[in-house]
Amino acid sequence: MSKMITLTIDGRKITASEGEKLLWVALENGIYIPNLCAIKENNRLSASCRLCFVEVEGLAAPVTSCTLPVSEGMVVKTRSPRVDRLVQTAFELLLSHHRLECSSCSKNGSCELQKIAKERGLKLRVKRFKPLDYETEVDDSPKTFVFDRSKCVLCGRCIWICRNIAKVGAIGFSRRGLERVVSTFGDVPLAESPCTECGLCVEACPGAALARVQA
Amino acid sequence: MNSASIGDFYAEIKSKADAKVDALKEKPVVWIGTATCGKAAGAMEVKEAFEEAIKNSGLDAEVKEVGCMGYCYAEPLVIISKPGFPDICYGYLDEGLANRLVEDFLMNDDPCFEYALVALETNDYFPTFSDFPRGVYEEKIILEHCGFIDPGDIDHYIAREGYASLAKTLRMQPEEVIREMKDSKLRGRGGAGFPTGVKWETCSMAAGEPKYVICNGDEGDPGAFMDRNILESNPHQVIEGMIICAYAVGASRGYLYIRAEYPQAILRVKQAIQQAREKGLLGDSIMGSGFNFDLEIFQGSGAFVCGEETALLSSMEGKMGIPQQRPPHPAVSGLRGKPTVLNNVKTLCYVPPIIRKGADWFKSTGTPESPGTAVFSLVGKVNCTGLVEVPMGTTLRNVIFDVGEGIPEEKGFRAVQIGGPSGGCLPESALDIPIDFDSLQEAGAIMGSGGLVVMDEDDCMVAVARYFLEFTQHESCGKCTFCRLGTRQMLDLLTKITKGEGELSHLEILRELAEDIKGGSLCNLGKTAPNPVLTTLRYFKDEYEAHINKRTCPAKMCPDLIVYYIAPEKCSKLCNVCVGSCPTEAVYTREDGLKAIDQEKCVKCNNCLKTCPPEYNAVVKLSPPELLKEKEGNLS
Numbered sequence: 001m002s003k004m005i006t007l008t009i010d011g012r013k014i015t016a017s018e019g020e021k022l023l024w025v026a027l028e029n030g031i032y033i034p035n036l037c038a039i040k041e042n043n044r045l046s047a048s049c050r051l052c053f054v055e056v057e058g059l060a061a062p063v064t065s066c067t068l069p070v071s072e073g074m075v076v077k078t079r080s081p082r083v084d085r086l087v088q089t090a091f092e093l094l095l096s097h098h099r100l101e102c103s104s105c106s107k108n109g110s111c112e113l114q115k116i117a118k119e120r121g122l123k124l125r126v127k128r129f130k131p132l133d134y135e136t137e138v139d140d141s142p143k144t145f146v147f148d149r150s151k152c153v154l155c156g157r158c159i160w161i162c163r164n165i166a167k168v169g170a171i172g173f174s175r176r177g178l179e180r181v182v183s184t185f186g187d188v189p190l191a192e193s194p195c196t197e198c199g200l201c202v203e204a205c206p207g208a209a210l211a212r213v214q215a
Numbered sequence: 216m217n218s219a220s221i222g223d224f225y226a227e228i229k230s231k232a233d234a235k236v237d238a239l240k241e242k243p244v245v246w247i248g249t250a251t252c253g254k255a256a257g258a259m260e261v262k263e264a265f266e267e268a269i270k271n272s273g274l275d276a277e278v279k280e281v282g283c284m285g286y287c288y289a290e291p292l293v294i295i296s297k298p299g300f301p302d303i304c305y306g307y308l309d310e311g312l313a314n315r316l317v318e319d320f321l322m323n324d325d326p327c328f329e330y331a332l333v334a335l336e337t338n339d340y341f342p343t344f345s346d347f348p349r350g351v352y353e354e355k356i357i358l359e360h361c362g363f364i365d366p367g368d369i370d371h372y373i374a375r376e377g378y379a380s381l382a383k384t385l386r387m388q389p390e391e392v393i394r395e396m397k398d399s400k401l402r403g404r405g406g407a408g409f410p411t412g413v414k415w416e417t418c419s420m421a422a423g424e425p426k427y428v429i430c431n432g433d434e435g436d437p438g439a440f441m442d443r444n445i446l447e448s449n450p451h452q453v454i455e456g457m458i459i460c461a462y463a464v465g466a467s468r469g470y471l472y473i474r475a476e477y478p479q480a481i482l483r484v485k486q487a488i489q490q491a492r493e494k495g496l497l498g499d500s501i502m503g504s505g506f507n508f509d510l511e512i513f514q515g516s517g518a519f520v521c522g523e524e525t526a527l528l529s530s531m532e533g534k535m536g537i538p539q540q541r542p543p544h545p546a547v548s549g550l551r552g553k554p555t556v557l558n559n560v561k562t563l564c565y566v567p568p569i570i571r572k573g574a575d576w577f578k579s580t581g582t583p584e585s586p587g588t589a590v591f592s593l594v595g596k597v598n599c600t601g602l603v604e605v606p607m608g609t610t611l612r613n614v615i616f617d618v619g620e621g622i623p624e625e626k627g628f629r630a631v632q633i634g635g636p637s638g639g640c641l642p643e644s645a646l647d648i649p650i651d652f653d654s655l656q657e658a659g660a661i662m663g664s665g666g667l668v669v670m671d672e673d674d675c676m677v678a679v680a681r682y683f684l685e686f687t688q689h690e691s692c693g694k695c696t697f698c699r700l701g702t703r704q705m706l707d708l709l710t711k712i713t714k715g716e717g718e719l720s721h722l723e724i725l726r727e728l729a730e731d732i733k734g735g736s737l738c739n740l741g742k743t744a745p746n747p748v749l750t751t752l753r754y755f756k757d758e759y760e761a762h763i764n765k766r767t768c769p770a771k772m773c774p775d776l777i778v779y780y781i782a783p784e785k786c787s788k789l790c791n792v793c794v795g796s797c798p799t800e801a802v803y804t805r806e807d808g809l810k811a812i813d814q815e816k817c818v819k820c821n822n823c824l825k826t827c828p829p830e831y832n833a834v835v836k837l838s839p840p841e842l843l844k845e846k847e848g849n850l851s
């Protein structure tokens with residue numbers, strides 16, 4: 001067992017095991033920090049969505065809480081003007097490459113993007129930036145779900161689950177830059193890939209990129 | 216380990232090397248620069264011409280290849296050594312000049328001074344490096360032997376004290392080596408300037424076996440070629456640095472990560488590794504010391520981001536070259552999870568001289584916080600392009616106007632872009648800041664890996680910022696939100712501005728985005744990508760405003776904001792070159808004989824402006840395009 005330590009988050013004293021990542025300590029104590037790509041069991045940290053910034057006393061700039069091990073006496077603030085600004089920009093950037101149609105979306109009400117917007121008072125629309133073109137083609141080859149890349153935020157949770165829990169490995173990241181996508185090997189439709197339609201990826205998806213086919 | 220036997224080992228290889236090199240001094244030798252820059256300028260043809268001419272002359276003379284001396288603007292270059300004469304360097308060689316030098320200099324005793332650039336030793340007839348401003352400002356530590364030794368022959372390096380530092384190292388304790396490196400305050404030359412000794416110490420103390428040493432020769436910055444040149448011109452100094460590092464941290468294997476686009480560098484390093492093995496300087500029990508270490512080349516064919524250390528390691532492990540969260544740093548958990556020192560080519564090159572001459576000697580050059588020298592590839596609108604090595608603390612002005620001998624065609628200086636695509640554009644007012652890691656950072660630029668691009672009055676700073684951002688945006692791996700989407704949003708805004716479709720509010724969005732991408736990205740590609748935009752916004756805001764408010768490109772470079780116009784009062788009527796030069800038949804002859812441009816057809820290729828003879832200079836660019844109406848109005 002690792003050593004227990006005490007830290008302060010938003011003025012609250014919290015006990016946690018030393019070295020655990022701050023994001024999980026906060027979430028498990030009911031303190032919300034926006035996040036999309038973090039997976040507690042994954043040792044190879046993704047740290048790619050850039051939404052979980054916090055301020056830590058003694059550090060010059062905001063840091064991502066998913067990568068920060070907690071230590072004795074650490075003093076954390078989950079909100080500050082600098083944190084809010086980074087989160088707002090990252091969030092708006094994600095939305096600028098997203099098919100925004102909340103009212104008709106199957107995840108309306110259970111979407112994690114909506115949750116972030118609600119928790120942080122952010123708008124679900126793109127104001128400062130130009131909406132970028134997204135891929136419109138939807139992979140509806142599986143019987144039980146569809147894969148709609150126009151709603152994918154590239155968090156990679158589906159990939160991790162597919163590889164490490166389902167132990168199938170049907171999907172992975174491919175291509176670079178703005179073209180980065182989740183895809184099957186050789187870009188074939190999911191039905192032609194090793195996918196077993198176990199559905200774990202659908203559970204893992206924070207939005208509606210992977211969504212059950214409505215019965 | 217037996218210190219005396221290491222000394223004997225070295226004495227023996229040294230005396231053999233000396234004998235070989237001394238033998239060359241008995242006869243004339245033509246040393247021809249055949250690094251990539253020389254080859255591109257035709258060095259191989261020149262080499263053949265020399266060989267042919269020497270064969271025909273019946274002389275006992277040799278032709279040998281060397282790397283690059285750094286005077287790239289004057290390639291192909293040769294150095295001729297002939298007993299009884301100082302070694303003399305000639306530039307702008309071609310086959311004719313090669314024949315002439317053989318006939319006049321080698322066969323007779325006329326050194327053809329009219330073609331000589333510089334003599335390498337003090338003499339009574341011809342100036343040496345120290346007689347030129349460049350020689351006064353330059354101080355060579357890592358380029359010292361580049362261009363003067365045959366990179367394909369290990370003995371040439373050994374004869375110049377090569378591997379003496381390794382012999383010394385093997386008789387020191389690893390901790391002593393690390394202490395010396397820490398004392399020297401050497402900072403990594405791969406861009407970030409991290410203290411090398413500290414990195415080595417971290418790796419030496421980290422748990423895990425085997426440990427690795429990796430040389431980062433990915434060099435992906437457009438316009439940068441320092442690392443390539445060093446690997447092509449003096450690979451052994453890098454290899455010696457790696458072996459010393461391996462001994463200090465306890466590593467048993469090393470890799471040189473070199474991009475596959477550098478075939479000549481790969482060839483030279485391959486030869487060098489082979490020869491070092493044959494001499495007992497790599498492999499088992501190096502110099503009989505009992506210390507084992509061997510090296511391999513890893514050819515990178517990845518993107519720019521593969522130069523980032525965690526992406527580089529991923530790509531070596533066969534995964535996608537995508538950056539990872541740090542810590543853990545590679546020194547603790549690197550290649551295949553083992554402690555790994557990753558250093559830049561140049562960083563490793565400093566190691567042998569530091570060990571041989573000591574930390575205090577090293578610190579006597581440069582500034583207290585950035586000791587040693589800075590190596591730049593000086594390119595762009597500057598007379599003497601090439602590889603430059605100056606003490607840290609030298610001003611940008613000295614580098615551009617003294618070493619580089621200023622701007623061609625008496626044009627005005629506009630900016631210098633330093634640090635590659637993630638560096639900054641600095642204006643005239645920043646020319647007197649000293650070049651060192653911290654001063655550049657303060658000015659908004661970075662040392663980067665050493666690209667130095669000079670720009671003149673014809674370069675539009677908005678277009679330049681856009682150009683660099685286009686590069687980084689294209690090279691973003693796409694993993695993290697800010698860099699993937701943010702750089703694209705910035706690029707779109709810059710494109711709008713260069714097209715005259717910008718709004719003042721865009722400048723605020725640009726700045727906010729730039730700051731957020733800097734603060735929020737995962738790796739240093741994203742964290743530094745906004746630098747060209749932030750610096751141009753800081754130093755050249757008026758140019759942005761001119762594009763937005765007046766739809767004017769002050770440098771007359773942005774195609775959407777200029778038109779070409781032939782001034783009737785200057786046009787000669789009789790000359791037809793502009794008409795002939797136009798690929799789209801936009802330039803035509805009017806009834807009165809004057810030339811004019813059909814704007815509908817003009818594609819702004821600049822041909823007419825270039826070809827109009829200087830005595831007329833009738834073709835001009837107008838910005839904003841609306842000026843054309845005024846001009847044409849005056850005409851009628």
Ligand SMILES: Cc1cc2nc3c(=O)[nH]c(=O)nc-3n(C[C@H](O)[C@H](O)[C@H](O)COP(=O)(O)O)c2cc1C
Nearest residue numbers: 403404405431434435522523524558559562739740
């Ligand atoms: C996008 C990117 C590209 C890089 N490219 C190179 C490169 O081509 N060569 C290099 O030595 N370092 C490069 N670096 C820096 C490396 O990550 C690393 O810091 C360096 O190799 C460490 O060596 P040093 O301590 O000797 O400077 C790059 C970094 C980034 C973020």
Ligand code: SF4
Nearest residue numbers: 692694695698738741
């Ligand atoms: S900053 Fe850019 S290059 Fe670096 S991890 Fe993020 S997306 Fe990839």
